[in-house]
Structures are given as C-alpha cells and as structure tokens.
Amino acid sequence: MTSRRSMNAAIQIWSRALAGVGLASVLLIAGCTVGPKYHRPTAEVPATYKEVGDWKPAQPNDQTFSGNWWEMFQDPQLNALESQVNVSNQNLKAAEAQYTQARAQLRYQRADFFPTINAGASATRNRISNHRPASTVSNGITYNDFQIPFELSYQIDVWGRVRRTVEAYRDQAQASAADLAAVNLSMHAQLALYYFQARVLDAEEQLLNSTVTQYEHALELIKSRYAGGIASDVEVQQAETQLETTRAQAIDVGVARAQYEHAVAVLIGKPPASFSLAPLPLTMPPPVIPVGLPSELLERRPDIAAAERQMAAANAQIGVAKAAYYPNISLGAAGGFESSAITTLISGPSVLWSAGPSALLTVFDVGRRRAASDQAVAAYNQSVANYRQTVLTGFQQVEDNVAALRILENEAQVQDKAVVAAQKYLELANTRYKGGVTSYLEVTTAQTAALSDEITAVNILGRRMVNAVTLVQALGGGWNSSEIPQRPECCGKLTSTSK
Helix, strand or coil, X not given: CHHHHHHHHHXXXXXXXXXXXXXXXXXXXXXXXXXXXXXXCCCCCCCCCCCCCXXXXXXXXXXXXXXXXXHHHCCHXXXXXXXXXXXXXXXXXXXXXXXXXXXXXXXXXXXXXXXXXXXXXXXXXXXXXXXXXXXXXXXXXXXXXXXXXXXXXXXXXXXXXXHHHHHHHHHHHHHHHHHHHHHHHHHHHHHHHHHHHHHHHHHHHHHHXXXXXXXXXXXXXXXXXXXXXXXXXXXXXXXHHHHHHHXXXXXXXXXXXXXXXXXXXXXXXXXXXXXXXXXXXXXXXCCCXXXXXXXXXXXXXXXXXXXXXXXXXXHHHHHHHHHCCCXXXXXXXXXXXXXXXXXXCCCHHHEEEEEXXXXXXXXXXXXXXXXXXXXXXXXXXXXXXXXXXXXHHHHHHHHHHHHHHHHHHHHHXXXXXXHHHHHHHHHHHHHHHHCCCCCHHHHHHHHHHHHHHHHHHXXXXXXXXXXXXXXXXXXXXXXXXXXXXXXXXXXXXXXXXXX
C-alpha cells in the first residue's frame, strides 16, 4: 500500500512537470522569432566571361567534369597519386576534424530545445548546535537526512533565441562543410600542380641530356679537326665550354625536381625518404576545360558557398542579439523523496515537489544589449562584404586562367615555329662550318639559340598545364553547393571528400 502511494506521488510530480512542458510547447509555438529573415544579398555577376570569347568552345559532352577532375588529363600515374590524397593527406584530415567539431557544436546547441532533467541521491547525518537560535528544530539533536531529488529545468524559447542560435550554428556547420570541400579541392589541385611541374623538369632534363650527347659528338669532331690542323684550339675550347655549361644546366634541374617530388610525398601523407616519383617527361597539351557561365560559379565554388553560409550565420546572430531585449521565461520543477529513515524514504509522506514558471527581464544594462546588437549587425555587414569579395575573386581567377590558356596556346604555336627555324639555322651553321665557310662561333651561337627555344617551348607547355589545373580549381573542380548537408548534425563525411 505504501509503495502504491509512493508511485502515485511520483507520478503526480512528473505529470505536473510534463504539463508545464506542454504549456511551454504551446508558448513556443505561439511565440515569435525576432531578428531579420535571411535573404542572400545580391552580387554583381557578368553575363559571360570576357576572356573566353570564341576560344576553343567545348563540345556538348564536355560541359561538366566530375569530382575526379584530374582524370581528364588521362595520366594513370597522376590518378594513382590523387587517390591517396583522400586517404592520407593530413591537411584534409584536419579539415574533416574541424567539420566534425562544427557538427558537435550544433548538436550541443540543439539540446536547448529540450528540458534538462537531473537526478541524484544523498545520505547525510547532521547535528544541530546547542547554541543555535531558537527554531522549530530542537537544539542539540542529531538526525539523518536521506534524499532522492529530481529536477527539471526548461527555458521556453518564446522569442526565438534558441532557434536563432541553432540556426547560426547550423549555418556555420554548413560553412565548415564547404571549407572541407575547398581544402579537398586545394589539396588535389596542389598535387596536380607539383606533379606537372616535376614532369616539365623531366622534359627539360631529357632535352638537356640529349643536347649534351649532341655536344659531345660535336666536341669529338672538332678535336679530330684540330688534330688534323683544320680547327683551332679556340674552337675546341668553345665546344668544351658549351658542353660543360649544358651539363651544369642538366644537373641544376635536379634541385627543383627533388623539391617537387618531396612536396608530392607530403601531400599524399608520406615522408619524402620513403617516396620516389618516376621520371616521365611532359609531352601532351592540356585538355579542353569547360568554363560554363559566370552565374554557375556561385554554386560551383566551395569558398563562395562557405562565405554565403557564414553570411547566413551572421544574420541569425542578429536575431540572438535582438532576443536579449525580451524576458527569459523558464519552467522549473523539482521533486523527490526525503526522510530521516531510509526505511520510509520511498513512501507517500516522504514526497516533496515544487513547480512553476519564472521570467527574468534585464531592465538596465548601460547599453550592453545595444552594443551587442550593433556588433551583430556590423558582423553581418562584414560577412556580406567578404562574400561579394570572394565572388569577385572567383571571377578574377577564372578570367586570369582562361586568358593565360588562350594566350599561351597562341604563344606555343609561335614558339614551335621558332624551334623549327632554330633547328634549320643550326643545320646550316654546321654545314657552313664543315665546309670551312665560317668559324665554330656561328655553330655555338646557333646551338645556344636552338636549345633556348626548345627549353622555352617545354616551359610554355608546363605553364599551360599549370593554368589548366588552376582553372579547374577556379571553377570548383566539379563540386556543387547541393553537396552541402542540409542537416549537418545527422550526416557523415561529405560526398566530395569520399570520392
């Protein structure tokens, strides 16, 4: 019988508490959310890219590229290296951890939508002082106090402070997701840049080594002519100077080549000592990069998406600041059992409880809330400016790389003609020298011109590959803002980082 009364008493306590939570829910539904409603600010977007013109229009099947954009270069060695970035790159792992933190912070803030319930137990033995002022409790007695308390607290979100806070953290988590995609794109692009720059040096080294072989044969010829009294010692020294200078150039290429190899190793999460990049001279020109329309760039670049989400978060923080002008309404409930004897602790007469709402309004704060509101508005204006600047920077990067690819393509065509002309000049100089018409100085001049033109042609090809990669990065690498999780607190890794 006592146990039943105890159970009924406990039920009575929590039924009143739950009734209070239900009333709070009604107030929450009837409440309002203060602060401005978010609308994405406009940004100036041109109709077309100025530098594109009619340059190499993409075919219909080239209008988009996938997340694995590096596959368009059709380089198996590059594909194998890029596949290791998602697994082992430490910068990417750090960005993933940052995104996980943002999701955890969002879940932490969402907990304010629900009441907090605490429970405990205590057992104490107390003695009243004999010198205590007169009270209802006899002085000098010793007694036990056993308690099993329960507490419920709930802040009613009448003015939308919690909703705005959760909204801000959700936007920040989405911005962190876009930041993760931006780091992912940057790491893959950086790897491709280092890889192609290493391949350019491989091509340059191959050219220099081939030239060294030719110069060695030329030196042997001149030495034979000198032994026969046809050539002078000056011509021998000229040939040796040309040969050793070119050998030094071929050796010097190894410095930058080693550095790019080490950089590739770090990007795939390996110490440079345990990684080597097989030489592979660059020969193929870059593929056609579909540019699309400027308006599409707002959805294709993760840094623009991150700036837009930060802007939305700043807008929500204005609502949080505005909610401080309204009273905080809370519901509290406490109950449990208390007795001086543990045998009667769980019984009807031992039940205690209290419940009721409370409201707290700041009447005077010397302008603190006004300052917080002004700060939130200024932070939003700053985020708007950052967003528009990010958009402008994106357009600039696309225009820069499109112009570079277009101009370098024309330069490569002209440079190829210069290489052909230099080879003919060298052939004529050799013929004239062997015929005794001219000195070897004309041959060395022709050799220097031919080598310089060939190295320039190789470097132009390398610059074209670098600009192709940076153009892909400027266009977002096949990413789209639809990949941002709409509910970050319940989602795992982004699709863009698991490809």
